[in-house]
Amino acid sequence: MSDPQFKLVATYPANWDRCKRCGAPRKVHGADGSCGLTLGLGRSRVRLLGAGGTAAALGGAGWLLATAPAIPPATVLAFVCLVAIILFVGGLAIASR
Helix, strand or coil: CCCCECCCCCCCCCCEEEEECCCCCCHHHCCCCCHHCCCCCCCCHHHHHHHHHHHHHHHHHHHHHHHCCCCCCCHHHHHHHHHHHHHHHHHHHHCCC
């Protein structure tokens, strides 16, 4: 059965199908197909929110490194890994919209 509200991404209905009205995936819609579960934020606001959250997390990671009493190489490596994870997740959050 084909659902006219959603554009299928596979040969069968899936959660990643896109709504033809709002463009959001099927998984963020109500059980009746209503678009009420979307945030209603514009694309630029979502990106600004994602960039702000990423910058806040990077600031917190920098503060943790700056307040460390001694900075051995393992601490610097852990900081680099934390920054990489933050940038990766922040990039996914911004790009997924």
